[in-house]
Amino acid sequence: MIDPYRIRKDFPMFENHIKMQGHDLVFLDNASTTFKPFAVIKAEEEYLTRFTSNTHRGDYDLCFANDSKVAEARHVVGHFINALDKEIVFTSGTTMSINFIALGYAAKYLTKDDEILLTLAEHASNILPWYKVSEMTGCKINFIPLTKEGRLTAENLKKVISNKTKIVAVAQVTNVLGFVNDIKEIAKVAHEYGALLACDGAQSVPHMKVDVKDLDVDFLSFSGHKLCGPTGIGVLYGKYELLEKMDPVLSGGGNNVKFETDVSVKYLPAPAKLEAGTLNIQGIYGLVAAIKYLEEIGMENIEDLEKNNRKYAISLLKHIPDLVIYNEDAESGIITFNMKGVFAQDLATYLNSKGIACRSGQHCAKLLHHFTGELATVRMSMYFYTTKEDIDALANALKNGGNFLDAYFA
Amino acid sequence: MPISLSPMMMRQIIMDHYENPQYKHAPEGDLSRYEQVHMDSANCIDDIIVYVLVKDNRVIDACFDGVACTISTSSTDIMCGLMIGKTFDEAKYIVEQYNNMIHEKEYDANVLDEAIVFMNTSKQAARIHCATIGWDALDEILEHHHHEEK
The missing domain is CATH 3.90.1150.10 (Aspartate Aminotransferase, domain 1)
Known part of the structure; x- marks a missing residue:
């Protein structure tokens, strides 16, 4: 121990x-936020005192060092949850990650005949983005019944899921009742009906080993600050073919190859496509240190x-x-x-x-x-x-x- | 109201107004006669409507309804009792003194009556909002009238 x-x-x-x-x-x-070890503070300080520069296309060594650092970060995060490096998108946190899935994927592909399944135990960040999708597409929002105790079970999911269900969005650990949901079983049921499983990992990833391949989740969202990392940095994991299908919710610097006066745009491949604007590089340094610290323990x-x-x-x-x-x-x-x-x-x-x-x-x-x-x-x-x-x-x-x-x- | 109120008495006053609030109800009769302000909070579950009946620059009636914690219920209940019958000028003066007290400034305790039980709220800074939510609603109504007069 x-x-x-x-x-x-x-x-x-x-x-x-x-x-x-x-x-x-x-x-x-x-559950709301966590303290930061010296290692995280030192890593952020390193960026601020020795490695300050932007990433992308700087033809000088400092910039190249930060490009390498971001690549390393993708690898560290990918290894942490057993994903490929290119399946890791840096966001500001869980809320932004779920909004990206909702607005960049669901709003694009769902129609009024489709359904999204949630539970009453979800955090606002795993409800309101889906409400927005419903408002935009007319799709239905329904709730998987919880057990008497307050748990989400695969059995209860089976009672309500149908071929109309396109997305099941649930937390692996809920933030008030704190039950650990059997996401592997729940993902299996979702996939049997052709639905995607979007997992809110904000309360689980900091506290237990989470393996996206083993769980077979389609998306996983989590925040850096709940696992001893800085605020303002988070992760969206998505199976690569899904990230490829997603639209960028934010567009601008760093996410495109070229654009023309006829309003045509060629985006970079994912994950860069989904990371417009300057990354939270300082946060990425801190996140890497936090994950390494947790892995060491x-x-x-x-x-x-x-x-x-x-x-x-x-x-x-x-x-x-x-x-x-x-x-x-x-x-x-x-x-x-x-x-x-x-x-x-x-x-x-x-x-x-x-x-x-x-x-x-x-x-x-x-x-x-x-x-x-x-x-x-x-x-x-x-x-x-x-x-x-x-x-x-x-x-x-x-x-x-x-x-x-x-x-x-x- | 003596300043030397003991903590036990202050506690009792807060609990009495929480458990048996006199003014926690929607207005009787025609609701449209009342000015109303809805107040809620992102930080807690407080979600109340304050109703004020005004006539000739005077508060004729005041009451409130909704979901509220101990501190917001009792502070709003005490406020309603204090305000009924007061002119706008008197009411504004009382609100000002109450806010001064909450924010640890000089204040005139003579006009606050039982409301002085909230004198220590600043020690628990997270609860200032609870102790002022009803008062802010009333203040909004008074302000509104002030501008109409102009």
Whole structure:
């Protein structure tokens, strides 16, 4: 088992002993973003202090070095998820990646007779781009029923999928309930009906080994900042023949070979076609360092530690009176709860007053209340640097029932 | 209202207005007589409509409805009670003092009555929006009238 205490030495946010409301910071909001190790900061600094230049067509060494760096980055990311280098598109993050699939692929090929299947547990970024496709093409949006517990299963997909279904867009790990969906089975069912499987990997890729070939997903989207990398850099994976079929949503510098006054354009082949404008080169340096850092620790080790932490957290939280846990049996590091009689945001504010960072509200999954019946919840989410002390701090704070407005009178 | 209100009493006042709000309901009778402002937030689930009935530069009635957290419910409820019967000028003065208090500036506590229970909101900066959402709605209505008068 890896040692989170040793790992913390790699992170300035821990080494700097950051305080919140006078307490040592307990950071349990890792589903929203993660801390950056020194290695990532150093890589970004390297770009800023030693390698600053643009990519593409600079006939000088610095530029060539950055072209090579971007090529290396495609290889590192490709290796990380078992994809070909040319199947990796750099985006600003998961949201942009899913928008590219929706607007660059679905809006081009779907018609009013087609259907896109989602679930009520999806994040806004995996719902609203598809709503836009529906608005543009007239295609239907339907929802795969969740199990009583809140899971997506291949069986439930089979109940609603038909030959009209062209895209199934679901998260591998949902961001509120934190269940790990069996994407391999779900992709198989989708393919049996001729549909594509677009997987939202924002909450899965940072926490477990994800192999796009083994899962046989058609698209995978994820963000750098949720896996210890910088904000503003993310990845769209697509099977190459699909990337070739996609239209660029953004056009301009760097994505074309030539264009003429008669409005004709010859685009570069994918992935360059889908990367108009200057890349987030600094972010790419950071992303490469983050992925190498995670690989050095080992994705299996990260998954094991998080499972252990989850078990420990549940064992404490389930004995706290009046605490309602919505996803006790989920597999990920996400635990979502409410305190009976306490408004979720008041609970999160109270935790803030104890130096504990959790998130309250709907967590961007604004359809999920149709399923849980709760308008707002509090979510704690762990990573491989989460310690037992962090979990103890949360459990101890929650035990202090009845004083949840203390934050206002401290 | 004495400034020396104890934390326990402040808590009690907030909880009372949250659990038994007096003004959390849609207006009775003809809704069209009321000015209304819808307020919602990207950061939380607050989603309320504030209704104000005005006549002769005076707030005749004020109420609100919708989904709101403890802090936004009780702060808006207290605000409605404070505003009913006030002239526009009085109402604007109270809103100004309340905002000064929330943002840790000098303020006139005499006109705020129970609203002073939110004096510590700035310590939890993420909740300033909750404590002001209803007040901002009212302010919008008052501003609107101010411009009409001109």
